[in-house]
Amino acid sequence: MRPIEFRAWDETEKRWLNIDEFFIFYDGTIFLVTWLDDSVYDDAVTLDRAGEDIKLEQYTGLKDKKGNRIFDGDIVRIDSLEVFNLTSNYNDTPVRGSCISEVxxxxxxxYVWLTPIIDGKKIRYGARLLLKGLSKYISRNVATGSVEVIGNIHDNPELLGGAAE
Incomplete structure (x- = not known):
């Protein structure tokens, strides 16, 4: 069984939050809890309501080839696309190369979203060009052998071609 871990991003302040606990209420409202003094459980606490401005991202249970934990929202480099057994629609040859993808x-x-641009070239999967990419499941052996965390969608959107804020 994998550990259940989360991290929290504050979209308003553009920073990661330290959270010790969180609660999800029946209406879907999420509250984040940070204890201000680790030695005394009854001491002061901050309580933040998580909404559209706070994003919770879950640990996938996988680690990359360097041993880094992989979270939802991470950006990874996949060194070898051969692990996904993709073929070109031109002549059914295996797609080779690497790409950068969001988890x-x-x-x-x-899953990772394989972009249609791999090693600087437009790639066609199957019979059509997928403009928004192709989703592929990541197994533990793929993650530890071919995947490296290089950033996340909040700190490094430029890695996916998005605008840096």
Whole structure:
């Protein structure tokens, strides 16, 4: 069983939050708790309501080839696309190369979104060009062998071609 861990990003202040606990209420409201003194449980506490301005991102349970934990929202470099068994629609030859992708957790499974530009070239998957990329499941052996965390969508949007804020 994988550990259940989260990290929190404050979209308003553009910074990571330290959270000790969080609560999810019946209406979906999320409160983040930070204890101000670790030695005394009853001491002062800060309580922040998490909404659209605070993003919770879950640990996938996977580590990259350098041993770094991989979270939802991380940006990874995939060194070898051969692990996904992709083929070109031109002649069914295996797609080779590397790409940079965003990690997403969907229904409890970890995926990367392979961009259609790999090693500077437009790639066609199957019969059509996928303008928004192709999702692929990441297994533990793929993560530890071919994946490296190089940033996240908040601190490094430029890695995916987005604007840096």
């Amino acid at each position: 997403k957790i969907i229904e409890g499974h970890t």
